[in-house]
Amino acid sequence: MNNFELQQHNCFGCGLKNDIGLKLNFTKKNDLIVGSFIAHRDYEGFPNILHGGIQSAILDEAMNWLFFIDQIFVVTTKIELKFRRPIPINESVIIKAEQIKENKKLYTAKGQIILESGAIATESYGEFYVMKESDKHKVIEHFNNN
8 A cells, every 4th residue: 555545544743634633644764753744723732832742643653664664564652752842833844754673563663853943842752562364464454444
């Protein structure tokens, strides 16, 4: 499956069928997942600042895509964030994620949201549990039927 096929569903983070979703799109470059995003006012927290919960969703999605893009289905079991700088509404940001470690059932990753200035706005660390094959097939079936 290509990214477009993987995004034909209602996921808040990457689904193209979700009217209020983030519609994130990622590409794999070497061992990195890279994407971009421009926050609009619907995702505002404090005045003119991207809500921290949306930043969490963005980084969770990016770290999941590290595996999803290679047909490895995982669920997030832990995510930690460090908010370093506010992200202004209507500013284009770069999103990056990379794998730290893997074993048979648990993967770890880290991510960043980077401002136009090049400064790191938000950093993340996550742990991801590999789905059972039966659950993976249910997800694929859901994607294919919706």
